[in-house]
Amino acid sequence: MMDLLGKPVADAIFEKQKPKIKEMLAGGVVPKIAVIRTMNDEPSVRYFNSIKKKFEKYGCECYAITKELQNTYDLKEELRRCSEDDSIHGVLVQRPLPKTVNVVDTLGVLSPQKDIEGLTPYNLAKLFTNKEFFTPCTAEAVIELLEYYGVEMESRRVVILGRSISVGKPLTLMFLNRNATVTVCHSRTEDISSITKEADILVSSVGVARFVKDYMVKKGSVIIDVGMNSKNGKLVGDVDYEEVKDIVSMITPVPGGVGPVTVAVLLKNLVKAVEMNIHD
Numbered sequence: 001m002m003d004l005l006g007k008p009v010a011d012a013i014f015e016k017q018k019p020k021i022k023e024m025l026a027g028g029v030v031p032k033i034a035v036i037r038t039m040n041d042e043p044s045v046r047y048f049n050s051i052k053k054k055f056e057k058y059g060c061e062c063y064a065i066t067k068e069l070q071n072t073y074d075l076k077e078e079l080r081r082c083s084e085d086d087s088i089h090g091v092l093v094q095r096p097l098p099k100t101v102n103v104v105d106t107l108g109v110l111s112p113q114k115d116i117e118g119l120t121p122y123n124l125a126k127l128f129t130n131k132e133f134f135t136p137c138t139a140e141a142v143i144e145l146l147e148y149y150g151v152e153m154e155s156r157r158v159v160i161l162g163r164s165i166s167v168g169k170p171l172t173l174m175f176l177n178r179n180a181t182v183t184v185c186h187s188r189t190e191d192i193s194s195i196t197k198e199a200d201i202l203v204s205s206v207g208v209a210r211f212v213k214d215y216m217v218k219k220g221s222v223i224i225d226v227g228m229n230s231k232n233g234k235l236v237g238d239v240d241y242e243e244v245k246d247i248v249s250m251i252t253p254v255p256g257g258v259g260p261v262t263v264a265v266l267l268k269n270l271v272k273a274v275e276m277n278i279h280d
Contacts, residue, residue, distance in 0.1 A: 001245050001246065001248060001249060001250070001251065002149075002249065002250045002251075003250075003251065003252070003253050003256075003257075004145055004149055004222075004224070004250050004251065004252045004253075004257060005252075005253070005256060005257065006141075006145065006252065006256055006257045006258060006259060006260035006261045007256065007260050008148070009144055009145055009148045009149075009260070009261045009264070010260040010261050010263065010264035011264075012148065013144065013261070013264035013265065013267070013268055014054075014058065014264055014267065016268075017058065017267055017268055017271045018058065020271050020275070021058055021059050021060065021271060022059075024271075024274055024278075025059050027278075029274060029278065030059070030060065030061050031055075031059075031060040031061065031089055031090075031270050031271060031273075031274045032060065032061040032062075032063075032087055032088050032089050032090070033051075033055060033060065033061070033062050033063075033088075033089065033090045033091070033092060033116070033266075033270050034063060034064075034065055034082050034085075034088045034090070034091050034092070035048055035051065035062065035063070035064045035065065035091075035092045035094060036064075036065045036069075036075070036078055036079075036082075036091065036092070036093045036094065037064050037065065037066045037094045038066075038067070038068065038069050038094070038097055038098060038101075039094070039095075039096055039097070041096070042230050043228050043230065043235075044094050044095075044096070046235075047094065047259075047263075048064060048094065050259070050260075050263055051092070051263055051266065052064075054263050054264075054267065055267060055270075058267065060267065060270065065078060065082075069097070069098065069101060070098070070100060071098075071100045071101060072100070072101050072102045072105060072106050074101075075093070075097070075101050075106045076106050076109045079091065079093075079106065079107070079109050079110045080109055082110070082114065083109070083110055083111040083114060088114065089114065089270060089273045089274045089277055090114050090115075090116035090266075090269065090270040090273045091110055091114050091115065091116070091117075092116065092117055092266065093106075093107070093117070093119075095166070103119075103165070104121075104165060107119050107120045107121070108120060108121050112133070112134070113273060113276055113277065114273060115134055116134055116137075116266060116269035116270050116272075116273055117134070117136060117137055117166070117266075117269075118133070118134035118135040118136045118137065118139075118140075118170070118269070119136055119165060119166060123135070124165075124170065127170055127173050127174070128173060130173075130177045132174075132177075134269050134272070134273075135170060135174065136165075136166045136167065136170045136171075137262050137265040137266045137269065138166060138167050138205075138226060138258065138262045138265075139166070139167050139170040139171040139174055140174070140265045141258050141261035141262040141264075141265050142167075142171055142174075142203060142224050142226065142258060143171075143174055143178075144261050144264075144265065145224065145252065145257070145258065145261055146201070146222070146224070149250065151201065151222055151250065153175060153178045153179070153180045153201070154178060154179040154180065155179060155180070155181070156180050156181070156200040156201055157180075157181050157183075157198055157199055157200045157201070158175045158180045158181065158182045158183070158199060158200065158201045158202075158203070159182075159183045159184075159185060159195055159196050159198070159199035159201070159202050159203070160172060160175075160182065160183070160184045160185070160203045160205070161185050161186075161192070161196070161202070161203065161204040161205060161206050161211075161212070161238070162184075162185075162186065162203075162204070162205035162206045162207075162226075163184055163186045164205060167205040167226055168184060168186075168205055169184075171203060171205075172184055180201070183195055183199075192216070193215060193216040196212070196216045196217060196218075197215075197216060197217065197218050198218065199217075199218055199221055200218070200221055200222065201221065201222045201224065202217060202218075202221055202222070202223050202224070203223075203224040203226060204223070204224070204225055204226060204227055204237070204238035204239055205226035205227060205238065206227065206238050207227055207229060207238070208227070208229065208238060209227070209229035209230075209231040209236050209237075209238070210231075210236060210237075210238070210239065210240040210243075211227075211238045211239070211240075212225075212238055212239040212240060212244065213240050213243050213244070214240070214243040214244050214247055217244050217247055217248055218247075218248075219247050219248075220247075220248065220249045221247075221248050221249065222248065222249060222250040222251070223239055223244060223248050223250065223251040223252065224251075224252050224257075224258065225237035225238055225239040225241075225251065225252050225253075225254050225257060225258070226238065226258050227239070227254065228254065228255075228259065235254060235255050236254060237252075237253075237254030237257075239251065239254075241253065241254070
């Protein structure tokens with residue numbers, strides 16, 4: 001069994017961005033991301049700190065907009081302000097958000113050129129038509145991992161657990177665009193294990209600690225664990241690593257798998273946003 005470590009994948013992405021950022025800084029342009037935060041749960045804080053540390057290491061500016069957003073209108077106003085601020089090149093809305101906020105409806109007011117998460121209707125439509133512009137970072141991180149480690153996707157049977165707008169749905173399209181055969185499972189899917197056992201590549205993004213057990217996976221399959229769950233003070237994935245490690249051929253550990261690559265993809269998208277702004 002091989003661990004699909006995220007660090008070498010992330011490092012390769014970061015290295016490609018270094019000369020671009022260096023040129024921007026020399027020209028007096030500092031890539032800047034605004035992170036809108038409404039919650040202070042452990043995964044959110046961990047993710048923001050990892051973004052800030054990495055971005056500042058490479059000369060980019062990362063600052064948090066922390067406020068209590070009571071409804072969709074409040075978030076829309078903040079996104080409009082960020083869209084109109086020329087010093088901001090990219091915007092990240094950290095989740096989870098209050099239940100009173102409609103994420104899909106809200107993100108439509110954000111400039112697609114600053115949507116480095118790839119979640120505005122414009123960017124999702126681009127993905128749907130196989131003309132990828134900005135793609136959701138975690139979904140793209142999954143593809144980056146598989147490509148880096150030489151995992152064939154064409155003609156493979158892929159099963160995705162979860163149908164979120166940020167991972168499950170966009171990742172379905174990204175696999176289809178690479179000629180995989182894709183099945184999506186969710187909370188209403190019956191007899192999930194009978195489906196997951198057929199997967200050559202299994203991606204889990206359900207947000208339930210150690211949900212995927214040994215009887216649910218195919219021998220020799222590749223497992224991508226997107227989950228980040230806090231259990232007994234520790235960060236664990238959706239997959240019970242100890243149970244499946246002797247069955248599968250490859251698996252991403254948690255932490256240390258998809259997470260670092262997601263941050264790297266976010267930086268790559270920020271650099272792309274700055275480049276578009278310069279050329280406009």
